[in-house]
Amino acid sequence: MASVSASAWRVPGPARWWRRADDPGPPIGGRVAVLLLFLPPALLLFTLFVALPMAEAGWYSFFRWNGYGSPTEFVGLRNFRLLLDNSDFRTALTNNLLIIAVSLALQLPLALGLAVLLADRLRGTNGFRLIFFMPYVLAEIAAGLIWRFVYDGDYGLLAKIWQSFGAAPPQVLADPDWAMTAILVVVVWKYFGFHMILYIAGLQQIDRSLYEAARIDGANAWQTFRRITVPLLGPTIRLSVFFSILGSFQLFDLIMPLTKGGPSNSTQTMVSYLYNFGVTRMQIGFGSAVGVVLFVICVSFAFGYKRVLMRHD
Amino acid sequence: MGSFQPKLIAAALLLTVVSWAQAATVRWLHIEQNPDVAAFYADVAKRFEAANPGTKVEMQFLENESFKKKLTTLLQSPDKPHVIYSWGGGVLREQVKAGVIEDITDAVNSGGWRDRLSPSSWNTYSVNGRVYGVPMNTSQVVFFYNKDLFAKAKLDAANIKTWDDLLGAVKTLQAAGITPIVAGGADKWPLHFYWSYLAIRQGSRPAFEAALRGENKGFSGDTFVRAGELFKQLADLKPFQPGYLGATWPQSAGQFGDGKGAMMLMGNWLPNAMAANSADKVGIPDDKLGWFAFPSVPGGKGPLEDTLGGMNGWLVTKGAPKEATEFLRFFLDATNQKIAGEKGFYIPVTKGATEVLKRPMLKDVARNVERSNYHQLFYDQMLGPSVGAVVNDISADLAAGRVAPAEAANKVQQAWQLAN
Numbered sequence: 001m002a003s004v005s006a007s008a009w010r011v012p013g014p015a016r017w018w019r020r021a022d023d024p025g026p027p028i029g030g031r032v033a034v035l036l037l038f039l040p041p042a043l044l045l046f047t048l049f050v051a052l053p054m055a056e057a058g059w060y061s062f063f064r065w066n067g068y069g070s071p072t073e074f075v076g077l078r079n080f081r082l083l084l085d086n087s088d089f090r091t092a093l094t095n096n097l098l099i100i101a102v103s104l105a106l107q108l109p110l111a112l113g114l115a116v117l118l119a120d121r122l123r124g125t126n127g128f129r130l131i132f133f134m135p136y137v138l139a140e141i142a143a144g145l146i147w148r149f150v151y152d153g154d155y156g157l158l159a160k161i162w163q164s165f166g167a168a169p170p171q172v173l174a175d176p177d178w179a180m181t182a183i184l185v186v187v188v189w190k191y192f193g194f195h196m197i198l199y200i201a202g203l204q205q206i207d208r209s210l211y212e213a214a215r216i217d218g219a220n221a222w223q224t225f226r227r228i229t230v231p232l233l234g235p236t237i238r239l240s241v242f243f244s245i246l247g248s249f250q251l252f253d254l255i256m257p258l259t260k261g262g263p264s265n266s267t268q269t270m271v272s273y274l275y276n277f278g279v280t281r282m283q284i285g286f287g288s289a290v291g292v293v294l295f296v297i298c299v300s301f302a303f304g305y306k307r308v309l310m311r312h313d
Numbered sequence: 314m315g316s317f318q319p320k321l322i323a324a325a326l327l328l329t330v331v332s333w334a335q336a337a338t339v340r341w342l343h344i345e346q347n348p349d350v351a352a353f354y355a356d357v358a359k360r361f362e363a364a365n366p367g368t369k370v371e372m373q374f375l376e377n378e379s380f381k382k383k384l385t386t387l388l389q390s391p392d393k394p395h396v397i398y399s400w401g402g403g404v405l406r407e408q409v410k411a412g413v414i415e416d417i418t419d420a421v422n423s424g425g426w427r428d429r430l431s432p433s434s435w436n437t438y439s440v441n442g443r444v445y446g447v448p449m450n451t452s453q454v455v456f457f458y459n460k461d462l463f464a465k466a467k468l469d470a471a472n473i474k475t476w477d478d479l480l481g482a483v484k485t486l487q488a489a490g491i492t493p494i495v496a497g498g499a500d501k502w503p504l505h506f507y508w509s510y511l512a513i514r515q516g517s518r519p520a521f522e523a524a525l526r527g528e529n530k531g532f533s534g535d536t537f538v539r540a541g542e543l544f545k546q547l548a549d550l551k552p553f554q555p556g557y558l559g560a561t562w563p564q565s566a567g568q569f570g571d572g573k574g575a576m577m578l579m580g581n582w583l584p585n586a587m588a589a590n591s592a593d594k595v596g597i598p599d600d601k602l603g604w605f606a607f608p609s610v611p612g613g614k615g616p617l618e619d620t621l622g623g624m625n626g627w628l629v630t631k632g633a634p635k636e637a638t639e640f641l642r643f644f645l646d647a648t649n650q651k652i653a654g655e656k657g658f659y660i661p662v663t664k665g666a667t668e669v670l671k672r673p674m675l676k677d678v679a680r681n682v683e684r685s686n687y688h689q690l691f692y693d694q695m696l697g698p699s700v701g702a703v704v705n706d707i708s709a710d711l712a713a714g715r716v717a718p719a720e721a722a723n724k725v726q727q728a729w730q731l732a733n
Contacts, residue, residue, distance in 0.1 A: 064731075066385070066407055068385060068407065068408070069412070088706075153559075154556075171555050171556030173556075174498070174560065175558070175559075176558070179559070259499070262498075262501070262558065262709070263709065264709055264710050264713050264715050265706065279382060280381075280698070281699040282385060282404075282697075282698040282699060
């Protein structure tokens with residue numbers, strides 16, 4: 001998806017009709033009609049289901065409110081103060097950063113490596129692509145439940161492996177020191193296929209003749225990868241990093257079936273924290289404050305990243 | 314044809330409106346997953362409809378967790394259910410404060426309804442002297458034990474009377490190579506029974522009521538710190554099954570049924586859940602399943618007769634038709650509740666419905682609660698959703714050794730101050 005639009009922007013032709021001096025474009029009345037016809041539905045939906053709830057959450061975050069009636073007890077910035085003082089929230093934030101770090105340091109290189117191996121149209125590559133992409137197709141809840149079985153210390157796959165060596169099986173999801181690691185494994189497993197497909201699409205846009213020229217000039221595989229593949233894959237890599245970081249901030253539905261944020265709140269992410277401490281405890285004002293913090297982080301990241309790193313893409 | 318169709322639609326609409334006006338529909342939202350109990354509910358609904366021609370009872374179902382999460386939104390929708398399930402306590406207080414629950418005091422005072430239940434039962438569902446709901450069943454948390462495993466370790470449950478006896482039993486079981494206790498730590502509330510019961514045994518009713526009033530440093534006072542310290546004594550022995558912090562409540566009920574541990578602190582609803590989740594779908598048969606009261610603690614003021622448990626019931630939502638209240642009057646009368654007691658679904662609180670209890674364990678619990686001078690509702694329900702969740706959190710943290718007893722008590726007090 002990414003590389004398609006990225007390359008489309010560089011192609012002169014119909015895609016840039018509005019810049020071309022020799023093309024006056026459709027009559028102005030037609031454009032207004034199109035605007036009037038097509039803008040309201042999208043604008044209405046966006047306002048009703050995105051902009052308005054966000055503004056409301058911002059408003060609620062200044063109240064102590066259990067969700068009944070309308071909020072009346074204004075508490076100023078107290079919810080935010082409580083939030084920053086809360087050690088479980090700090091754990092959640094740290095976990096989010098950990099997920100980002102692992103995604104960038106392990107998941108994306110793994111995806112890129114596999115993409116390079118599988119980008120060529122050789123026999124069997126399609127099968128491997130399909131296998132690696134499968135985890136991404138699975139629903140998060142289903143994937144979480146499957147891995148809960150895998151990790152089960154009594155009957156799980158992991159337990160059977162340990163038992164075959166005669167060792168006492170570990171209870172990874174029940175151990176506050178190991179549960180997060182176990183979740184990180186699932187995160188990498190679940191999403192590397194998506195990034196791999198992105199990279200494969202990007203790789204297929206690279207002109208083959210560049211590789212041919214490099215080979216004739218005597219470049220070795222590493223030099224080819226370093227000097228041709230990575231620079232030309234730049235827009236795709238930047239986009240995949242963008243998706244990866246935003247997705248990491250919003251991780252929720254893998255956590256719930258695996259650990260519900262436990263044991264001892266050691267595997268909460270910001271969104272699971274919002275759910276467990278805001279919605280479940282009927283502290284809608286407090287939960288809204290979590291939402292606002294998450295929103296600010298995501299929006300400043302998204303705009304900052306686009307402005308600094310993706311401005312040429 | 315062109316003019317015929319609208320007329321037809323109009324006629325159909327009119328018919329619908331007329332039938333609505335004639336027949337009141339009572340929307341009854343329950344959370345019962347056990348098919349036998351649900352069938353009993355459906356039968357009650359059918360007989361109510363037969364006794365009140367023109368009234369319809371529409372049964373709706375939500376799973377426990379989804380029910381709790383959706384209820385706030387649900388109660389503020391025009392499509393809300395008329396009769397809903399409740400655990401009483403802090404959530405009920407908040408709902409009443411928000412004005413979404415119907416005051417049924419007048420209905421309860423008429424037709425001899427009030428005499429059907431003990432005053433203390435009505436109290437559980439009253440706020441500021443007005444009745445907002447009708448309790449249906451009661452429960453008590455006790456120590457269940459596996460008689461075979463106790464015999465293997467040469468233990469006699471009758472000798473476990475004090476906290477030190479329990480700690481001793483844990484050590485004996487461990488020496489015999491048996492996991493002493495099973496707990497569903499991932500859901501946290503099974504562990505909060507320990508902290509609550511220890512506080513009850515330590516300070517009984519006066520300590521809890523003083524804490525509610527904010528006296529003696531509230532929940533950060535000595536009673537609750539001591540409860541944490543005693544719990545830590547147990548947790549330090551590592552008495553729970555491997556991976557207990559990751560085990561959900563249904564999973565742990567199955568593990569206990571499979572004989573993976575000797576004891577389990579749980580409400581009297583355990584046997585049903587144990588059967589459903591055990592590998593052989595039976596679990597521990599009734600004659601191999603024993604139980605004893607939560608032991609007393611050194612220097613504690615609470616007698617063994619104090620009980621921790623629940624009192625669950627039904628509420629009528631604001632603006633519901635009066636048939637909804639009448640339905641509860643019908644459903645919760647002795648005739649219908651006897652059926653539930655006879656089949657062992659739960660322990661009814663309606664007078665005259667407990668004599669028919671057959672299961673010895675249910676009989677015991679019914680007698681305990683009746684005799685108890687202090688039946689404490691589960692802390693996590695009683696203290697309201699936000700404070701209750703903190704009690705659950707710190708209980709799991711205490712079991713895992715991740716919080717000090719004094720700090721745990723402080724966290725509860727802080728949450729209480731924020732919420733009130």
